[in-house]
Every structure is written in C-alpha cells, then in structure tokens.
Amino acid sequence: MDRRRVVAGIGAALLSAGARPAIALAQGGGKPLRITHAVTSLAYMQSYVAQQNGYFEQTGFAAQIIDTGGGGPDVQLVLGGRADLTVNDGAQIFPALQQGQKLVCVLALLDRSIINATISKAAAQRVGFTETTPFDQRLKLLKGMKIGVTRAGALTWQQARFNLAAAGLDPDRDAQVVAIGGPPALAAALENGAIDVMYISMPIGEKLVKEGKALSFVDNARGEDPKLPTFLMEGLWTTTDFLAANRPTVEAAVGAYKKASKFIRESSPDKVVAALKPTLGSLGDAVLLDSVQRIQSAVSETGKVTAQQLETTQAVLKLNGFLQRTFTLAEVFDGSLIGA
Numbered sequence: 001m002d003r004r005r006v007v008a009g010i011g012a013a014l015l016s017a018g019a020r021p022a023i024a025l026a027q028g029g030g031k032p033l034r035i036t037h038a039v040t041s042l043a044y045m046q047s048y049v050a051q052q053n054g055y056f057e058q059t060g061f062a063a064q065i066i067d068t069g070g071g072g073p074d075v076q077l078v079l080g081g082r083a084d085l086t087v088n089d090g091a092q093i094f095p096a097l098q099q100g101q102k103l104v105c106v107l108a109l110l111d112r113s114i115i116n117a118t119i120s121k122a123a124a125q126r127v128g129f130t131e132t133t134p135f136d137q138r139l140k141l142l143k144g145m146k147i148g149v150t151r152a153g154a155l156t157w158q159q160a161r162f163n164l165a166a167a168g169l170d171p172d173r174d175a176q177v178v179a180i181g182g183p184p185a186l187a188a189a190l191e192n193g194a195i196d197v198m199y200i201s202m203p204i205g206e207k208l209v210k211e212g213k214a215l216s217f218v219d220n221a222r223g224e225d226p227k228l229p230t231f232l233m234e235g236l237w238t239t240t241d242f243l244a245a246n247r248p249t250v251e252a253a254v255g256a257y258k259k260a261s262k263f264i265r266e267s268s269p270d271k272v273v274a275a276l277k278p279t280l281g282s283l284g285d286a287v288l289l290d291s292v293q294r295i296q297s298a299v300s301e302t303g304k305v306t307a308q309q310l311e312t313t314q315a316v317l318k319l320n321g322f323l324q325r326t327f328t329l330a331e332v333f334d335g336s337l338i339g340a
Helices: 040-054 073-079 090-096 120-129 135-140 156-164 183-191 205-212 239-244 247-266 269-283 285-298 306-320
Strands: 022-024 031-037 061-067 085-088 103-110 115-118 146-149 178-179 197-201 216-219 235-241
Touching: 022 031, 031 040, 031 073, 031 146, 031 247, 040 085, 040 235, 040 247, 040 269, 040 285, 073 103, 073 235, 090 103, 090 146, 090 306, 103 178, 103 239, 103 247, 115 120, 115 156, 115 183, 115 205, 115 285, 120 216, 135 156, 135 216, 146 156, 146 183, 146 306, 156 178, 156 306, 183 197, 183 205, 197 205, 205 216, 235 239, 235 247, 239 247, 239 285, 247 269, 247 285, 269 285
Parallel strands: 031 061, 031 085, 146 178, 146 197
Antiparallel strands: 022 061, 085 235, 103 235, 115 197, 115 216
16 A cells, blocks of 8 residues: 555655565564564554564564565465564455455554645645635645545545545546655655645655645544544454464564553653654654654554444545445454453
C-alpha cells in the first residue's frame, strides 16, 4: 500500500517490492519473533518503541523486524510461514480475507487513518480556502482540482475518492485524481504546482506545512473527517493456524505491543520522540515531534477492533470496488488475548 512507502525521511531510498526483505537484527537474547512491515514508517511506531524500550526482551523474545519494501510481501511472508506476525491495515488485509486467506487481528494499534490531505498555498488562495473553512465546505472545493495520490488503487487514491463522494461529487468526473508516485514525487508536484492537493501519510504534507509551502486540508490523524472518525489503520495480524499452534508466542507479542501503545499514549511527546529517534531520527526533531503530537490520540487505548472501525474501513473499500462482501467483527478480530 502507498502509505507504507513513508520512510524515515522523504528522500530515503525504498526497497523494491521484489527485493530481499531487510531484517533488523534482533536485539538481546531470546527466541526470535519475526514481524513484518512494508517499510520503515511512523505507522509502525509501536514496533520501534517496543524494541527500543525492551518490551520484547521482557517477554523472552528477540524481535526481528522484516521490512519487505512495499505492501504485499509483508502479508505473504506470514501466510507462507516465513514470519510470525504482520503490522498491517484493514485496507490491505480485507481483500486477502475475501480471497479466503485465514488472517486475524489480535490487537488494534492505530484507530484512525494517518493519511492526510495537503493543499498548496496557490490552490488555497485560488479557491478561497483557509484552515478555518468548515469541513463540509472544504470538501466541495475539491471540484475541478488536480489531486495527487501515489497510485491508482492505493489507500491514498481510495481516501481521495471517498472525500469526493462525501462532498456529493463524482470521483471520476468532477476532479482529476492523478497517480504521481512515492512521497518525494508527490511533495515535488505540490510544490511546483503540478497538483493542487495531495493525499499521503504523515509526515510528508506536515513537513511542507511547517516549511510554509502548503496548508493542511484534511487531518485524518486527528479525526477531522466526520465520515471517517475511525479506521482500522494498523493492527497486529497473524494466521489463525499460527495463533492456534503458538498462542503463548502471540500472547507475548500482544503484551509487548500493549505496553508500547500505553507508552505512546501516556508519555510526553518528547519521550516518545526519544524512543523513535534511533529508527526515525532522519525525519528531524521538529517534524517528528509534530507527527507524534498528531498521532498520539490515534493510538488505540483498548486494543480492540470496534464495529465502527470495521464499518468505516469496509465502506471505503466498497466505495472503490475493492470489497464485495461484508465481514463481521468475529471474522476479523480475536480479542481473547486482551480479554475482549
């Protein structure tokens, strides 16, 4: 998925999807615990905090974080038994479930989308947008705009179309939704006026806002969109077979991730930044601090997948033709490890 290409720094090189997975060496002793990510990204902040703060080690495991260079291989490694768990979002997992794959979420990590929309200052001036423009009015301003996303079908593309439809606009006729590529290309396109608005994961747009080059248009990380108040952005997933055969291992992982979520939610932003800097320090202190402040409230407090999360996530996928059936909460979430 596109948002998985948000790496530690806009200009960081990305592994190709077919490249050999990059494995972060396990820290400390203990039994290896293999966890996949698509790339290095703020979306996986609980993994980095759990590793940096020793939460995996405390359970007797040594986490191996496997970055696969893009969405797809991260899930396939788990399905093929070459990894134990994946940190992933519903938008990627649900199509796999629809194909009959047996995956289950054992812990919710992020309860809101962290894909935000950013508008160029020139476009904002042209349509009369300010950051105080009421939300229902700002979406209508998308009519006639050129909207940059990473690729057709990606979550950036899906959320852009979701916003257009929410404004009563036709996503195929009333605006141009243009596939630009990765974060650096999107940022450059917004800066040079090739696009008016871009949809991309934090903190790409926030960096441009901080530099005075753009304005925040939709801040999903803070729940600004009333039609997308919650979303199954990230969760800890495994196969049903692995859970049945290795329940103590999954329980240990859930415990480490719960501690990480609690630390992120309850600690000062400065302390969270300190725990993230060994992995994400190249973002720069100011951008990392701003991102943490925005994301903290999106970190799941209970670890439970809710019916509303399930509903909104499936609504986005169905609008864009990526989901034909409706899943129940019991089909998606096993809360037995957290007493849910």
